[in-house]
Amino acid sequence: MQSIKITNLAKTYGRHQAVDNLNLEIKKGELFGFLGPNGAGKTTTIKMLTGLLEPTSGTAEIHGIDMWKKPLEAKKRIAYVPDQPNLYPKLTGWDYLEFVASVFQVPQQQFQQKAKEMLHLFNLTKQANDLIESYSHGMKQKIAICGALVHEPDVLFLDEPTVGLDPKSARTLKNLLRELCDNGMTAFVSTHILEIAEQMCDRVGIILDGRIIALDTMAELKSSGGDSNLSLEDIFLELTGGEDQQALINEITDEGERR
Numbered sequence: 428m429q430s431i432k433i434t435n436l437a438k439t440y441g442r443h444q445a446v447d448n449l450n451l452e453i454k455k456g457e458l459f460g461f462l463g464p465n466g467a468g469k470t471t472t473i474k475m476l477t478g479l480l481e482p483t484s485g486t487a488e489i490h491g492i493d494m495w496k497k498p499l500e501a502k503k504r505i506a507y508v509p510d511q512p513n514l515y516p517k518l519t520g521w522d523y524l525e526f527v528a529s530v531f532q533v534p535q536q537q538f539q540q541k542a543k544e545m546l547h548l549f550n551l552t553k554q555a556n557d558l559i560e561s562y563s564h565g566m567k568q569k570i571a572i573c574g575a576l577v578h579e580p581d582v583l584f585l586d587e588p589t590v591g592l593d594p595k596s597a598r599t600l601k602n603l604l605r606e607l608c609d610n611g612m613t614a615f616v617s618t619h620i621l622e623i624a625e626q627m628c629d630r631v632g633i634i635l636d637g638r639i640i641a642l643d644t645m646a647e648l649k650s651s652g653g654d655s656n657l658s659l660e661d662i663f664l665e666l667t668g669g670e671d672q673q674a675l676i677n678e679i680t681d682e683g684e685r686r
């Protein structure tokens with residue numbers, strides 16, 4: 428059975444088709460990178476997959492459970508870290524983790540062990556009893572990630588997870604995701620940082636104007652481009668038209684220099 432199964436998923440805002448009949452299957456244990464330029468439809472897709480935004484049509488299933496027909500059952504299996512996590516400023520980091528664990532009915536002993544482990548991993552042990560309102564942006568991002576993992580989800584959705592993280596924390600997250608996926612968790616990661624996708628994802632999907640325009644392993648994407656020296660950035664820019672813009676920038680700057 429697929430971990431995530433998306434069938435003819437679509438979302439229109441007024442007349443604008445933000446996500447256009449998306450079909451995608453992601454296996455258990457896969458670390459999937461979801462890429463696309465600004466406004467391509469990444470967040471809209473993730474919100475439909477996590478039960479936050481109702482699709483105009485189509486279905487999203489988590490381990491065979493329809494997110495919109497059986498939302499409670501499906502939501503028990505997932506965790507979602509948005510790009511701007513909405514945390515409770517008047518809770519301490521520890522209280523926040525305890526709150527999340529109680530929502531997901533994690534037994535107390537298991538919670539304690541997991542929370543300590545996660546806080547240690549992300550260097551937050553010392554600040555665990557401080558109010559979240561005193562946390563920096565990166566610390567908020569990290570406590571949100573800890574909260575997402577405290578109930579050991581089967582599928583983790585991350586929207587721009589490394590933005591705001593220092594290099595050490597970004598590396599910790601990358602290694603942790605790899606390890607969790609090797610142990611059977613599935614991760615669906617949207618990112619603009621192509622290097623991250625290139626280094627850690629099993630497969631990447633590129634979305635443009637609400638449609639998947641490329642879907643493959645890095646090795647296959649490179650070989651289909653006919654040049655194994657291409658970076659994901661080269662492939663991404665070629666597919667999404669960024670190269671035309673680069674040519675325009677070169678033209679403008681050349682003209683500036685000539686004047």
Ligand SMILES: Nc1ncnc2c1ncn2[C@@H]1O[C@H](COP(=O)(O)OP(=O)(O)OP(=O)(O)O)[C@@H](O)[C@H]1O
Nearest residue numbers: 440443444445463464465466467468469470471472
């Ligand atoms: N609430 C909304 N009402 C109307 N249009 C919306 C709404 N949310 C998103 N859109 C439009 O839907 C399209 C997809 O937006 P979405 O936020 O999913 O893109 P994205 O790929 O996540 O972009 P970014 O990389 O900039 O975060 C865009 O054209 C956006 O303007």
